[in-house]
Amino acid sequence: MAITKFFNEMTADDGSVRAHYAGYAAWLSETPADRIARKRAEADSLFHRYGITFAVYGEESGTERLIPFDIIPRIIPAKEWKDLEAGLRQRVKALNSFIHDIYHDQEILKAGHIPAEQVLNNAQYRPEMQGVNVPCDIYAAIAGVDVVRAGAGEFYVLEDNLRVPSGVSYMLEDRRMMMRLFPELFARHRVAPVEHYPDMLLHTLRSLAPVGVTDPTVVVLTPGAYNSAYFEHAFLAQQMGVELVEGQDLFVSDDQVFMRTTQGPRRVDVIYRRVDDDFLDPKYFRKDSMLGVPGLLDAYRAGRVTVSNAIGTGVADDKSIYPYVPEMIRFYLGEEPILNNVPTYMCRKPEDLAYTLAHLPELVVKEVHGAGGYGMLVGPASTKEQIETFRKYLIANPEKYIAQPTLALSNCPTFVESGVAPRHLDLRPFVLSGTEVQMVPGGLTRVALREGSLVVNSSQGGGTKDTWVLEA
Amino acid sequence: MLSRTADHLFWMARYMERAENTARILDVTYRLSLLPQNGEEVEAMWSGMLKIMELQDAYLAKHRAYSTDAVLQFMIFDRDNPGSIYRCLRATRENAHAVRGTLTSELWETSNETWLKMRDFTVAKLLESGPGAFFEWVKYRSHLSRGVTIGTMLQDEALRFIRLGTFLERADNTARILEVKYLNLLPGADEEQAHATDYYQWSALLQSVSAFEVYRKVYRDQITPLRVAELLVLRADMPRSLARSMKEVYSNLTRVSNARSAETERLAGELESHLRFGRIDSIFEGGFRKYLEDFRDRIFDLGCRISDDFLIPTSS
Numbered sequence: 116m117a118i119t120k121f122f123n124e125m126t127a128d129d130g131s132v133r134a135h136y137a138g139y140a141a142w143l144s145e146t147p148a149d150r151i152a153r154k155r156a157e158a159d160s161l162f163h164r165y166g167i168t169f170a171v172y173g174e175e176s177g178t179e180r181l182i183p184f185d186i187i188p189r190i191i192p193a194k195e196w197k198d199l200e201a202g203l204r205q206r207v208k209a210l211n212s213f214i215h216d217i218y219h220d221q222e223i224l225k226a227g228h229i230p231a232e233q234v235l236n237n238a239q240y241r242p243e244m245q246g247v248n249v250p251c252d253i254y255a256a257i258a259g260v261d262v263v264r265a266g267a268g269e270f271y272v273l274e275d276n277l278r279v280p281s282g283v284s285y286m287l288e289d290r291r292m293m294m295r296l297f298p299e300l301f302a303r304h305r306v307a308p309v310e311h312y313p314d315m316l317l318h319t320l321r322s323l324a325p326v327g328v329t330d331p332t333v334v335v336l337t338p339g340a341y342n343s344a345y346f347e348h349a350f351l352a353q354q355m356g357v358e359l360v361e362g363q364d365l366f367v368s369d370d371q372v373f374m375r376t377t378q379g380p381r382r383v384d385v386i387y388r389r390v391d392d393d394f395l396d397p398k399y400f401r402k403d404s405m406l407g408v409p410g411l412l413d414a415y416r417a418g419r420v421t422v423s424n425a426i427g428t429g430v431a432d433d434k435s436i437y438p439y440v441p442e443m444i445r446f447y448l449g450e451e452p453i454l455n456n457v458p459t460y461m462c463r464k465p466e467d468l469a470y471t472l473a474h475l476p477e478l479v480v481k482e483v484h485g486a487g488g489y490g491m492l493v494g495p496a497s498t499k500e501q502i503e504t505f506r507k508y509l510i511a512n513p514e515k516y517i518a519q520p521t522l523a524l525s526n527c528p529t530f531v532e533s534g535v536a537p538r539h540l541d542l543r544p545f546v547l548s549g550t551e552v553q554m555v556p557g558g559l560t561r562v563a564l565r566e567g568s569l570v571v572n573s574s575q576g577g578g579t580k581d582t583w584v585l586e587a
Numbered sequence: 588m589l590s591r592t593a594d595h596l597f598w599m600a601r602y603m604e605r606a607e608n609t610a611r612i613l614d615v616t617y618r619l620s621l622l623p624q625n626g627e628e629v630e631a632m633w634s635g636m637l638k639i640m641e642l643q644d645a646y647l648a649k650h651r652a653y654s655t656d657a658v659l660q661f662m663i664f665d666r667d668n669p670g671s672i673y674r675c676l677r678a679t680r681e682n683a684h685a686v687r688g689t690l691t692s693e694l695w696e697t698s699n700e701t702w703l704k705m706r707d708f709t710v711a712k713l714l715e716s717g718p719g720a721f722f723e724w725v726k727y728r729s730h731l732s733r734g735v736t737i738g739t740m741l742q743d744e745a746l747r748f749i750r751l752g753t754f755l756e757r758a759d760n761t762a763r764i765l766e767v768k769y770l771n772l773l774p775g776a777d778e779e780q781a782h783a784t785d786y787y788q789w790s791a792l793l794q795s796v797s798a799f800e801v802y803r804k805v806y807r808d809q810i811t812p813l814r815v816a817e818l819l820v821l822r823a824d825m826p827r828s829l830a831r832s833m834k835e836v837y838s839n840l841t842r843v844s845n846a847r848s849a850e851t852e853r854l855a856g857e858l859e860s861h862l863r864f865g866r867i868d869s870i871f872e873g874g875f876r877k878y879l880e881d882f883r884d885r886i887f888d889l890g891c892r893i894s895d896d897f898l899i900p901t902s903s
Contacts, residue, residue, distance in 0.1 A: 164696050164703075166684070166695065339685075345684075348688075374589060377588050377590055377845060377898075
């Protein structure tokens, strides 16, 4: 094992409780175990009743799973959050500039900072968007950036999710649950509120309405009730007070998008879409898509409707583009990056491939286009056979993979079957970009519930925690 | 409101109402099956009920004979039977799930919880507590769902489509409940006298539509078939009567009115006024069973028209 030391969010190396956890630790030790057990059971039954669920439906409905919720919060002190927030804002600004540049003058390519073929041959690059102007030059209006903390307590950005990032509903529901179960904790801590996120999102979406539209009609576009994130789509539509539509509810006429209502067609101005690019418009993308709206791209290119996030943002959050983000920050903003990037070996480069193959047991190998924790190898946690299998994949298709050193993800005490034990976690804060860049103080903390596991994805058995940013 | 949303709301309400009335029909038939009689009569009773619910063929595809246990299993738990309470509650929940953002959280949670409970029900549990307790539970969940709807939903289009679904379904179902009882009678004037003395049958019917006390209060007299029919067909102050149901259908329909719905509103108004101004003896003169069948045909037609006018998306 290459990794020996992890950063514990609650306790310092000498075993003392960190200052920002002192109040919580005291509460935890003075609260009787049976009360905690009762509250944990109550949380489970409430999540079930509310139907706060995720994951696939089989043939039988009502088989959706709960994401395990842990009652020990992840606490972030004010100062740390301030730096993190500045770094995230900087990063998302640069990424939006990059996407705009790629679909216009491509100056960063001309300047030679990123190899042009890396961008233009990328499956996520959409030539249909070349030269199209979007409101406020904002492409990724909603970004969910994955951040982890490594051994010495420093933050790394793991992924910039700029397509249809999900999880914000769990951030909000986890907070609601904590406040319901343990109101006394909130009386004892100054926890920054996050409940205004839907309001902020609506404001952001409205600010991106097509030019000339003063009172825009906003809708949330979902693939439907069988999508794994359907709960979130319905939740956000309801919280914003806008319609939740499916592709079949919309149609395009004269480059204008309408929804079918009981009182006839009604114009739609801003679409917060939770459908991937490929399925958005069968006229231009996947022909077999039943989830999209034929002609939507025409209306979008004509500037008659705003699609958020924009079509083609995937070109910037691809794992093969990720290594260049610090360069983007320098190029577009003339600033030094505040947050660290994880060193990345791009296996399409022979020297990187050679390094990767020589160090497989200590690296994490990921598919360039993979997501959700599938198709990856965590070297230190893998068997010899798994490593050898991946070696074959890598040699066969090196361009499909990147490799990174295995980060010593920080851990936090978590309720597990055997009691309370440290488990690894990450953090997904959400960055909203419209006429201004906005964030709520917090994010979704995901926790790997299996002992030693570094994979926090809910599809891989991960859970969530409430995330507290303390006010100064 | 989105046509698709209205469609889900309408069917969510219809399936909940259908689950309730299926429980009511099963309850009354089950109680009647316990009265002293021979086995053939009990079989005829169940086959008649299934016929009126248009589920006889589906039943016979699975079972050879009509036994109380088999029919109850088929009508409560059978996942292949679209009319089973299991399927109705599942459809209620699926429709609610598709528009959960339009519902208040309380309403969504009510529907979700009902389904989660139904899913956990088993034949063993049913036998342990008796079918009566289960039917009570279904009725109770339906009452709760309706109460939460009225108590928490904004009085806008969404509520109108829910109410429209509830009452259109109830109109159909109450007619069916009456038909089950009148099944074995011949059409004609003598219907009035037939089985007039069978107090238990009539009281079971009244109880199945929560009308036993109401009957006593309204008529202060012994139970006769003619009065039972009058109460459940023509009395607009009786919540489950055809007259009440149609009054609600008509008033909710006129409030969601659009550019295409004039003829549908007229037909609903016509049916409603027949009930408002009708007399029970003239209805019996033409044959009560035929009257009920015609009524259900017109309800079916109204359902198709509402779908065409409001619910099924059409371009531009």
